[in-house]
Amino acid sequence: xxxxxxxxxxxxxxxxxxxxxxxxxxxxxxxxxxxxxxxxxxxxxxxxxxxxxxxxxxxxxxxxxxxxxxxxxxxxxxxxxxxxxxxxxxxxxxxxxxxxxxxxxxxxxxxxxxxxxxxxxxxxxxxxxxx
Amino acid sequence: xxxxxxxxxxxxxxxxxxxxxxxxxxxxxxxxxxxxxxxxxxxxxxxxxxxxxxxxxxxxxxxxxxxxxxxxxxxxxxxxxxxxxxxxxxxxxxxxxxxxxxxxxxxxxxxxxxxxxxxxxxxxxxxxxxxxxxxxxxxxxxxxxxxxxxxxxxxxxxxxxxxxxxxxxxxxxxxxxxxx
Numbered sequence: 193x194x195x196x197x198x199x200x201x202x203x204x205x206x207x208x209x210x211x212x213x214x215x216x217x218x219x220x221x222x223x224x225x226x227x228x229x230x231x232x233x234x235x236x237x238x239x240x241x242x243x244x245x246x247x248x249x250x251x252x253x254x255x256x257x258x259x260x261x262x263x264x265x266x267x268x269x270x271x272x273x274x275x276x277x278x279x280x281x282x283x284x285x286x287x288x289x290x291x292x293x294x295x296x297x298x299x300x301x302x303x304x305x306x307x308x309x310x311x312x313x314x315x316x317x318x319x320x321x322x323x
Numbered sequence: 324x325x326x327x328x329x330x331x332x333x334x335x336x337x338x339x340x341x342x343x344x345x346x347x348x349x350x351x352x353x354x355x356x357x358x359x360x361x362x363x364x365x366x367x368x369x370x371x372x373x374x375x376x377x378x379x380x381x382x383x384x385x386x387x388x389x390x391x392x393x394x395x396x397x398x399x400x401x402x403x404x405x406x407x408x409x410x411x412x413x414x415x416x417x418x419x420x421x422x423x424x425x426x427x428x429x430x431x432x433x434x435x436x437x438x439x440x441x442x443x444x445x446x447x448x449x450x451x452x453x454x455x456x457x458x459x460x461x462x463x464x465x466x467x468x469x470x471x472x473x474x475x476x477x478x479x480x481x482x483x484x485x486x487x488x489x490x491x492x493x494x495x496x497x498x499x500x501x502x503x
Contacts, residue, residue, distance in 0.1 A: 201493075202489070205489040205492065205493065206485075206489070208492075209470055209485060209488065210485075233496065235503075236496050236499075236500065236503040237492060237496055239503050240492070240495060240496055240499060240503055241464055241492070243441065243445055244445065244460070244464040244465050245464060245465070245467065247355070247359070247442055247445055247446075247465055248351075248355075248442075249351060249354035249355045249358050249363075250354075250358075250363060252350075252354075252368065255346070255350055255368075255371070255372075256343050256346045256347050256350065258372070259346055259372050259375055259376070260339060260342075260343055260346075262372055262376065263339075263342075263375075263376060263379055266376060
């Protein structure tokens with residue numbers, strides 16, 4: 193009997209979503225007729241499915257307006273991020289071009305070249321001291 | 324009344340009033356999905372907002388191969404799964420610190436108390452079943468998608484959906500037994 197009930201339970205659950213064959217339908221009916229548990233489960237499942245189908249989410253009348261405000265804020269943030277990224281990229285490009293130009297004219301990118309010390313002589317230091 | 328696809332087309336061209344209409348049309352579906360997955364919590368409202376923001380950001384990618392509602396449900400489910408993981412991490416941290424880590428359920432004072440109690444019980448029961456069963460129960464039994472549509476949304480075989488639905492319903496019935 194227990195095996196019949198378990199099989200009946202599976203058929204019951206399947207019957208909620210699909211149509212059973214005539215043979216399976218007869219088996220389910222027999223299982224239901226023979227088991228009070230199964231009849232109670234059938235009733236509970238029906239009630240539960242109906243409650244779930246009618247489960248209404250709480251309404252939020254201001255939701256679309258709040259969302260549109262949030263959306264505009266995000267768009268503004270995205271614009272600022274894009275602008276900052278572009279400025280940073282432009283800055284990096286300028287530095288890269290300046291270094292390339294230096295390398296092209298001086299043939300080196302060591303610290304002295306970058307600081308402009310390579311072309312200074314000791315006399316330049318003395319000249320500076322005269323000032 | 325313009326169709327959802329016409330509204331998407333207009334929203335894509337920058338018409339925010341068209342997007343607002345899409346929100347009005349689909350808010351209930353998104354809210355039902357998110358609240359089914361997360362319960363009636365403050366985070367649920369944030370996730371609902373995030374669903375529409377993600378949709379807005381991906382308007383250019385939306386080809387209309389699926390319904391707008393289906394597309395939104397997919398986004399909602401993904402965000403709810405992420406939120407669930409975030410909650411788990413938070414709970415772990417809080418329990419490590421010796422504090423409780425649960426989200427506060429909200430009450431709507433304008434609703435029938437008996438109805439609210441029943442709905443709260445249902446939502447709490449949903450939170451007690453595994454997310455893999457819960458998502459199927461939410462899409463099939465709350466949102467009303469068919470098994471085939473649920474399978475498409477979750478990108479799983481129909482057989483898997485059917486068996487998860489059966490197990491999910493069975494678990495939920497056991498939890499709710501004294502209420503039914």
